[in-house]
Amino acid sequence: MKYYIGIDLGGTNIAGGLVDENGKILKKISVPTEVERGENAIIDNIADLCGKICDESNIKLSQVEKIGIGVPGTVDSENGMIMFACNLNFNKVSIKPIEEKCGVSVKILNDADAAAYGEYVASGSKADSFICITLGTGIGSGIIINGKIYNGFNGAGGEIGHTTLIKDGVQCSCGRKGCWEKYASATALVSQTKAAIKNNPESIMSKETVINGQTAFRAADKGDETALKVVEKYIEYVAEGLVNVINIFQPKKIVIGGGISREGEPFISRVREFVYKYDYNKYLDKTEITAAELFNDAGIVGAALY
Helix, strand or coil: CCEEEEEEECCCEEEEEEEECCCCEEEEEEEECCHHHCHHHHHHHHHHHHHHHHHHCCCCHHHEEEEEEEECCEEECCCCEEEEEHHHCEEEEECHHHHHHHCCCEEEEEHHHHHHHHHHHHCCCCCCEEEEEEECCCEEEEEEECCEEECCCCCCCCCHHHCECCCCCCECCCCCECECHHHHCHHHHHHHHHHHHHHCCCCHHHHCCCCCCCHHHHHHHCCCHHHHHHHHHHHHHHHHHHHHHHHHHCCCEEEEECHHHHHCHHHHHHHHHHHHHHCCCCCCCCCEEEECCCHHHHHHHHHHHC
16 A cells, blocks of 8 residues: 655645545644745644654554645646745745655645546546535636646646636735625625625624624525525525636536535535536536535645646
8 A cells, every 4th residue: 555645735724634545534634824934834743744644553664655744835746946925925935855854755746736636536536627616715726637637837827716707896915906706705605695684674684793604595594585585695696606627628527625515415506407407518518617526635645646
């Protein structure tokens, strides 16, 4: 059996796992990222986590084939450099110290790409074109063509969340207005839910003390009219973006991840219905659209095995 370590590097926590050659996570551990301590401390935390994973799995680091790290930013995989990761305050940070400390080769890739590859492996897909869309704080996206991640000539490609959905719309942190993620991310859904509650205090959602991505869905299940409108509009935002994705790529399969995807087939089927009604392809085979399988583990599996 071959062993790999996958690391999902986040702004709050670093999640790592020992993964076998079949994509099964054998051991998973999470530790604080400690961004406030600086880049050297974070690099040390990653290396220490790899050692801890092996210790608790009763294997040696030397038995690990490779360490893969999914990074929330732009990376130069070939030269082992994290070029820019704003949430980590990283700017041209080398991962060579991790290789030196662990004695194992290390490969880095964008975290959304890692999640996409993890879902690609999990689905057993042989699709020659596969796209994973993650509805989270923003919208993450990973594009896989012929089994390889596509991210442009400079490593910054595949930012589908920053395509414009509504011209001169909501201001985005990227500098543009109307980006898809400002309407279809989980963060956007929370904002839309809060606005609906403010304008409709009679809604049962107004009784909730914590508003999250599930609030509107749960109230809609109970027949709340305000919640039903929020959910319907949100589904349209998600689907409109997917129509654009399909019109550009015509991928064999799209997988939707992130917490919202846990709504399952009731959510996916409504998205699918909208997409199939409006996508450019009316007469040929349709893109398969499904919910993710690995959820939060996708980045670990994808980083480990890519």
